[in-house]
Amino acid sequence: MRLLALLCLMLSLAAATAAGDRAPRRPPQLPAALPLHPGTASLPRFTLIGWVSPPADSTTPARYAELADAGLNVTVLAWEDPGLVPPNLLRLECTAPVGVKNLLLDNRLDLVHENDPATFATLDSIVAAYRDHPAFLGYYLGDEPRENMFPRIAEWFRLLRARDPAHPAWNNLLGRGVYPTRDAFLAYLREYASVVQPAMLSTDHYDHLETSERGLFVDNVSATAQVAREYGLPFMGFVLVTQHTPFREVDDGLLSWQVAQYLSYGARGVGYFTYWTPAPDPAMNWRDGMIRYGTGERSPHYEQVRVLNQLVKPVGECLADLAWLGTEHAGGTPVGGTTFMPDSLVAAVEGRASLGQFADSQGTPHLFVANRDSAAARTIALELVGERRVERMGEGGAWSEWTSLPTATGRRVELPLAPGGFALLRLSGGCVAVVNGGCTARFSAAPEPAHRAVRFAAERVSGASTLMIVDASGRRVWGRTLTGEAPVVVWDGRTDDGTRVRPGLYWARLEDSRGSVVRKVTWLGH
Numbered sequence: 001m002r003l004l005a006l007l008c009l010m011l012s013l014a015a016a017t018a019a020g021d022r023a024p025r026r027p028p029q030l031p032a033a034l035p036l037h038p039g040t041a042s043l044p045r046f047t048l049i050g051w052v053s054p055p056a057d058s059t060t061p062a063r064y065a066e067l068a069d070a071g072l073n074v075t076v077l078a079w080e081d082p083g084l085v086p087p088n089l090l091r092l093e094c095t096a097p098v099g100v101k102n103l104l105l106d107n108r109l110d111l112v113h114e115n116d117p118a119t120f121a122t123l124d125s126i127v128a129a130y131r132d133h134p135a136f137l138g139y140y141l142g143d144e145p146r147e148n149m150f151p152r153i154a155e156w157f158r159l160l161r162a163r164d165p166a167h168p169a170w171n172n173l174l175g176r177g178v179y180p181t182r183d184a185f186l187a188y189l190r191e192y193a194s195v196v197q198p199a200m201l202s203t204d205h206y207d208h209l210e211t212s213e214r215g216l217f218v219d220n221v222s223a224t225a226q227v228a229r230e231y232g233l234p235f236m237g238f239v240l241v242t243q244h245t246p247f248r249e250v251d252d253g254l255l256s257w258q259v260a261q262y263l264s265y266g267a268r269g270v271g272y273f274t275y276w277t278p279a280p281d282p283a284m285n286w287r288d289g290m291i292r293y294g295t296g297e298r299s300p301h302y303e304q305v306r307v308l309n310q311l312v313k314p315v316g317e318c319l320a321d322l323a324w325l326g327t328e329h330a331g332g333t334p335v336g337g338t339t340f341m342p343d344s345l346v347a348a349v350e351g352r353a354s355l356g357q358f359a360d361s362q363g364t365p366h367l368f369v370a371n372r373d374s375a376a377a378r379t380i381a382l383e384l385v386g387e388r389r390v391e392r393m394g395e396g397g398a399w400s401e402w403t404s405l406p407t408a409t410g411r412r413v414e415l416p417l418a419p420g421g422f423a424l425l426r427l428s429g430g431c432v433a434v435v436n437g438g439c440t441a442r443f444s445a446a447p448e449p450a451h452r453a454v455r456f457a458a459e460r461v462s463g464a465s466t467l468m469i470v471d472a473s474g475r476r477v478w479g480r481t482l483t484g485e486a487p488v489v490v491w492d493g494r495t496d497d498g499t500r501v502r503p504g505l506y507w508a509r510l511e512d513s514r515g516s517v518v519r520k521v522t523w524l525g526h
Helices: 002-010 038-042 061-069 085-098 107-111 117-130 147-163 182-196 217-230 252-264 300-320
Strands: 047-051 074-076 101-104 136-143 169-172 201-204 235-240 269-273 323-330 346-350 353-359 365-371 378-385 390-393 399-401 404-406 410-417 422-427 433-437 442-446 454-459 465-471 476-482 488-491 504-511 515-523
Touching: 038 136, 047 235, 047 300, 061 085, 074 269, 085 101, 085 117, 107 117, 117 147, 136 147, 147 169, 147 182, 169 201, 182 201, 182 217, 201 217, 201 269, 217 235, 217 252, 217 323, 217 465, 217 476, 235 252, 252 269, 252 300, 252 353, 252 365, 252 422, 269 300, 300 365, 300 390, 300 422, 323 433, 323 504, 323 515, 346 353, 365 378, 365 410, 390 410, 410 422, 442 504, 442 515, 454 504, 476 488
Parallel strands: 047 074, 047 269, 074 101, 101 136, 136 169, 201 235, 235 269
Antiparallel strands: 323 353, 346 378, 353 365, 365 422, 378 410, 390 399, 390 422, 404 410, 433 515, 442 454, 454 488, 465 476, 465 504, 504 515
């Protein structure tokens, strides 16, 4: 992350505006979805990372109880971490009692090479040191790697997965601001996914400068989400807490705004940079993280993150169990976003809002609504289609009925939201299909329900298109690139690698150059 900050000083600050309609994007040539990494099961339902961890002289049970009290459940190395076994084991012992897991750096991995079996004894020693500890999450393999490092990282991933499949290796990747175009950033993410075959995608991008905005935050989130879904991966991102050159102070609204954008696209985690303030550096001009350097005192950022996580954790854990259907933006469209258009769930939105659409395993629709104004409280109003009961998630994850008023075509819901604030709604009435953006394609699936095979037929498709099948939790199971204005394709209930899927609810997503349409598919099996 230090690399990213230095690069930011060299980049033009006029890369993009904060608003403007999304340029039409050509759907990608879909790869085969990656096999589900067994280490994915060890991830928290929703990951909340504090980067960086307490230094060696503050690695105590009390310090990690403090980290856990801030709502964090994962930690990743200390600043200038030595990558040695004794401090790693001490960190594991201190975090286990409070339920915090660790991504650990062990520098002995530099000595291990796939083409040199003589180095495998070192690899076995690394795995044996951590594998059986309950507070161990996975192997940290570097921050913001460039493309030339991917083959070497892929070696480590393969070797570690063969010996310890339950614990994933992990990188955090460069963000959108380092690349001149979205396409260049997408190419970087896709190369990492295809070469390394990770368990998760993680990126960082810090957008808010002292005197302006780079206007690429949503572009970073949506691009990371796009590639993650192409490859069937969960994704997460890091948000800025600690002011440093050239970034501004992060207040409550701006912190919540950053997190809300990740939630609206269905991220499986959020990391905060930084937990412990880095050592003084005149080039970076680090200000306070959550814990102050030197004194170890809590800064105001500690309480800021702690309070926010009380809202984020239950919402994030709920969204982690849902299938993402789409994300749209009302009241102006940020770079990389999709403009809101009326559909079968929401007829109109009043106010500047990000709107994430999700569904559970029964097809029950959920709406994540975020205030896109990070500086002022706003009331966001939704005109829902049809007579629907509305519930809102409260503190601790409890659902309660939310007031809605009848309209000529459905119900009106008003949501007073704090600066950068958000709400998660659950709607009755089910959901068969949802259209995102300006997609005009008509899309059918027959029969419904289906067994043996489903025939998908589309018309009025704009440009090249893709069809993707995801399961009830949102993980991709099958996909194809389509051609023509009226493509027809048959799915036989198998994954990309030919494995039969279980009977249940699935979602078919057709995306063309204008937007997407998502349709429910009930699969009865073979």
